[in-house]
Amino acid sequence: MLRQIEGSRAVAETVAHCRPEVVCAYPISPQTHIIEAVGAMVKAGTLSPCEFVNVESEFAAMSVAIGASAAGARSYTATSSQGLLFMIEAVYNAAGLGLPIVMTLANRAIGAPINIWNDHSDAMAVRDSGWVQLFAETNQEAADLHVQAFRLAEELSVPVMVCMDGFILTHAFEGLDVPEQSDVDAFLPPYEPRQVLDPDDPVSIGAMVGPEAFEEVRYLAHLRQLDALARIPTLAAEFSEAFGRQSGGLVSPYRTEDAETIVVALGSVLGTIKDAVDVRRDAGDRVGVVGITSFRPFPRDAVREALSGARRIVVVEKAFSIGFGGVLSTDVAMATHDADCSLRTVVAGLGGRAITRRSLEELLAAASRDELDTLTFLDLDHGIIERERARMTATRRSGPSAENILRDLGTVASRIG
Amino acid sequence: MTAQPVRFYQVGSFAVGNRLLPDDDRTVQSDPTRSNSLDSGHRACQGCGEALGARYAIDAAMRASQGQLVAVNATGCLEVFSTPYPETSWRIPWLHSVFGNAPAVATGVAAAMKVKGRSDVRVIGQAGDGGTVDIGFGCLSGMFERNDDVLFICYDNEAYMNTGVQRSGATPPAARTATTEAVGPEPGNTFGQGKDLPRLAMAHDIPYVATATVADLRDLEAKVERAMGQRGARYLHILVPCPLGWGSAPGDTIKVARLAKETGLFPVFEAENGTVTTVSPIRHRTPVEAYLSIQRRYAHLFGENPRPDIVARIQAIADRNIATYGLLVDDESDNHDPKDPEGVTA
Ligand SMILES: Cc1ncc(C[n+]2csc(CCOP(=O)(O)OP(=O)(O)O)c2C)c(N)n1
Ligand code: SF4
Ligand SMILES: [Mg+2]
Numbered sequence: 095m096l097r098q099i100e101g102s103r104a105v106a107e108t109v110a111h112c113r114p115e116v117v118c119a120y121p122i123s124p125q126t127h128i129i130e131a132v133g134a135m136v137k138a139g140t141l142s143p144c145e146f147v148n149v150e151s152e153f154a155a156m157s158v159a160i161g162a163s164a165a166g167a168r169s170y171t172a173t174s175s176q177g178l179l180f181m182i183e184a185v186y187n188a189a190g191l192g193l194p195i196v197m198t199l200a201n202r203a204i205g206a207p208i209n210i211w212n213d214h215s216d217a218m219a220v221r222d223s224g225w226v227q228l229f230a231e232t233n234q235e236a237a238d239l240h241v242q243a244f245r246l247a248e249e250l251s252v253p254v255m256v257c258m259d260g261f262i263l264t265h266a267f268e269g270l271d272v273p274e275q276s277d278v279d280a281f282l283p284p285y286e287p288r289q290v291l292d293p294d295d296p297v298s299i300g301a302m303v304g305p306e307a308f309e310e311v312r313y314l315a316h317l318r319q320l321d322a323l324a325r326i327p328t329l330a331a332e333f334s335e336a337f338g339r340q341s342g343g344l345v346s347p348y349r350t351e352d353a354e355t356i357v358v359a360l361g362s363v364l365g366t367i368k369d370a371v372d373v374r375r376d377a378g379d380r381v382g383v384v385g386i387t388s389f390r391p392f393p394r395d396a397v398r399e400a401l402s403g404a405r406r407i408v409v410v411e412k413a414f415s416i417g418f419g420g421v422l423s424t425d426v427a428m429a430t431h432d433a434d435c436s437l438r439t440v441v442a443g444l445g446g447r448a449i450t451r452r453s454l455e456e457l458l459a460a461a462s463r464d465e466l467d468t469l470t471f472l473d474l475d476h477g478i479i480e481r482e483r484a485r486m487t488a489t490r491r492s493g494p495s496a497e498n499i500l501r502d503l504g505t506v507a508s509r510i511g
Numbered sequence: 512m513t514a515q516p517v518r519f520y521q522v523g524s525f526a527v528g529n530r531l532l533p534d535d536d537r538t539v540q541s542d543p544t545r546s547n548s549l550d551s552g553h554r555a556c557q558g559c560g561e562a563l564g565a566r567y568a569i570d571a572a573m574r575a576s577q578g579q580l581v582a583v584n585a586t587g588c589l590e591v592f593s594t595p596y597p598e599t600s601w602r603i604p605w606l607h608s609v610f611g612n613a614p615a616v617a618t619g620v621a622a623a624m625k626v627k628g629r630s631d632v633r634v635i636g637q638a639g640d641g642g643t644v645d646i647g648f649g650c651l652s653g654m655f656e657r658n659d660d661v662l663f664i665c666y667d668n669e670a671y672m673n674t675g676v677q678r679s680g681a682t683p684p685a686a687r688t689a690t691t692e693a694v695g696p697e698p699g700n701t702f703g704q705g706k707d708l709p710r711l712a713m714a715h716d717i718p719y720v721a722t723a724t725v726a727d728l729r730d731l732e733a734k735v736e737r738a739m740g741q742r743g744a745r746y747l748h749i750l751v752p753c754p755l756g757w758g759s760a761p762g763d764t765i766k767v768a769r770l771a772k773e774t775g776l777f778p779v780f781e782a783e784n785g786t787v788t789t790v791s792p793i794r795h796r797t798p799v800e801a802y803l804s805i806q807r808r809y810a811h812l813f814g815e816n817p818r819p820d821i822v823a824r825i826q827a828i829a830d831r832n833i834a835t836y837g838l839l840v841d842d843e844s845d846n847h848d849p850k851d852p853e854g855v856t857a
Contacts, residue, residue, distance in 0.1 A: 115626045116619060145622040149615065150653030157612035157650065161583060161619020164606050167626055169619070187608050291604035291620060293579045293632055300584075300607030301594035 101233035101263045106131030108237040110141045111278040112244045114170040116162035118155035122177040123210045124260035125200035152177040156184035163193040166290040175202035175216045189224025194247030202260040203445040207496040211446020212260040214412040226254040227390040229360040234270040238341030251288045252318045259362040319391040344393035346385040347400045353382030356404040370454035379462045397429040412443045419469045442472035539571045546573040553600040554592040558761025560725045560751030561666045571732040575739035576633040585613035585638030588673045611646035614654040617661040640667040640681035655715035658743040668753035676756040680706040686808045693811035712746040716785040719745040726769035758807020770802035775829035778836040792840045799826045
């Protein structure tokens with residue numbers, strides 16, 4: 095049933111329909127609405143049986159989820175940004191132990207400077223942790239991905255992170271279908287753990303493993319991700335059969351047939367990029383876009399295939415590896431290393447800066463004229479940077495850069511655009 | 512019961528021969544059908560107090576829970592010596608996650624058991640002093656505050672032993688560790704305020720807090736049993752001498768633990784809902800020298816350049832404990848109702 099509903103609310107209701115047995119909560123924007131809504135459902139008894147644990151930190155949130163999952167309970171939590179970094183030791187641990195925890199990551203920038211708005215730095219920081227990372231393009235997809243996430247996680251004993259853009263998705267109201275309880279029940283069987291803390295069949299979990307077997311254990315984790323690579327498209331197909339709509343999968347190409355220039359991106363910005371693609375198509379440019387839904391495991395073959403006709407690839411990223419450049423770009427470059435095409439990285443939307451259709455249109459036009467640098471920062475204000483660099487050259491004690499820049503701008507309240 | 516309880520004391524200790532006791536009162540360890548939860552073959556050093564304490568505590572908990580027990584372990588000596596890949600000494604379901612999160616992981620296990628209607632399965636979290644008073648304290652305090660149904664056991668050997676004897680928040684003043692070397696005008700650890708975890712636990716008003724040592728294993732078992740008889744967050748702090756880190760003879764582990772109690776340096780007591788209910792009195796008041804001088808971590812206080820000034824400061828700590836907890840009593844009973852010790856029950 096189509097409803098006008100906030101993204102966070104839709105995710106919360108969907109998660110509730112997945113019948114989590116233990117939910118851990120710690121507040122951080124922009125994830126809070128999700129966990130608040132789940133908490134209210136547990137408190138009201140509409141989500142039952144479920145233990146809702148108000149923990150004292152994100153480190154504890156993931157740790158409680160680890161204990162609960164190892165004891166055989168379906169476990170869920172959500173976080174963002176600083177919260178993800180605060181729990182990072184436990185994030186790696188959950189993956190290392192092969193525990194099928196599902197976590198929503200409401201993507202947000204990482205400080206300093208502290209910033210609550212959206213980018214993908216948080217997800218990239220745990221790229222190598224062993225979690226499956228799925229990126230939602232829309233709120234409908236964000237909701238749907240959670241149903242697939244629990245199924246994937248539990249089938250393969252691997253934790254799954256559903257990434258959705260903070261505020262842009264979490265706080266947006268749109269018409270969407272929350273997966274119905276009966277449909278979810280039919281799609282998602284009860285959790286059957288592969289390893290469980292059971293007094294009647296005691297096992298030791300989490301023993302120290304030395305050089306004699308560590309690489310093998312890690313390789314098995316890699317194999318599980320490769321299994322996920324095979325399973326994600328079939329799950330998406332099963333989902334579409336059961337729910338009557340397309341969500342998930344590895345990649346989502348748009349107008350790529352005959353495209354000379356193809357943009358690659360993750361998450362909600364794909365919507366704006368599609369609009370820009372439509373405009374440039376109308377102007378005669380042969381452009382298209384490929385969204386990557388499964389960032390980890392990274393679908394090398396599917397990406398190569400989707401980009402096979404392109405002469406130019408433009409990766410638009412909401413994060414970057416400081417001192418180098420694109421993160422997603424590196425993966426795309428690996429996937430297309432034997433293709434005869436150029437690859438450009440565009441870093442955009444950091445800390446919530448709006449990625450406008452106009453900027454993207456200009457970007458696409460420049461790309462089509464082969465005028466893009468290897469690494470471009472979209473809508474970067476060079477004037478601000480030059481002023482601060484000049485200040486730093488002029489005096490040793492030039493003070494904190496972020497605050498200097500805010501003073502230059504005369505900003506009293508943050509604005510997104 | 513009308514029969515008058517009979518107390519059997521052997522000279523110099525509280526040890527009571529099992530054969531003198533009715534079956535029900537005999538120790539868990541004397542029971543040939545005990546669970547042997549932490550089985551032989553592990554890699555602890557000779558005379559390791561932590562291995563001894565864990566063995567007694569977990570077997571007692573197994574008996575109290577009719578074998579329905581799960582243990583969560585922090586990183587540390589106990590974790591490392593008990594599970595050298597591909598072997599394990601644990602005969603109970605056992606989970607190690609990371610160093611600082613054992614209380615939270617235990618909360619998760621307890622939550623899972625509750626939601627599954629398996630409240631017969633009891634949960635223990637366990638860690639060394641570092642994993643309890645320092646890096647795990649945030650998670651521990653959260654677990655206490657929520658009153659989660661977990662018994663948390665700290666095996667206190669007063670330093671980070673697994674990484675090679677570095678100072679922790681539970682390292683006593685003047686003790687030599689690898690990060691508080693016995694050099695300079697103030698050798699060994701500083702005289703700070705200490706971090707008295709049992710009292711911090713009591714400040715959370717949790718149902719049960721107790722301290723114990725491996726010198727009185729009957730008392731240790733009894734406290735585990737009492738803790739297991741209750742629900743909610745419970746805390747047991749066990750002093751476990753570490754021959755390697757303390758520089759004591761492996762054969763002296765029990766003696767060192769007993770002296771920690773008999774000097775007053777380690778008060779042994781129980782508290783319920785934030786109030787001390789019993790203390791184990793000192794039977795033979797002993798000056799701290801007797802305790803310090805048999806441990807190489809205090810060697811710099813004796814020998815060629817003795818530091819009686821520092822020993823006197825340590826004695827003052829013992830004296831303060833004795834006064835605070837009322838550890839010296841004329842009464843011969845081993846457990847008694849204390850006078851309300853100042854500042855403890857407030
Ligand atoms: C986050 C983190 N920091 C540091 C370590 C290194 N480390 C492992 S065990 C340990 C010492 C444990 O000390 P304690 O908790 O007192 O237990 P003990 O070994 O003394 O029994 C340390 C510092 C770690 N594993 N993880
Ligand atoms: S170092 Fe100490 S605590 Fe660790 S195993 Fe040896 S004696 Fe036991
Ligand atoms: Mg220790």
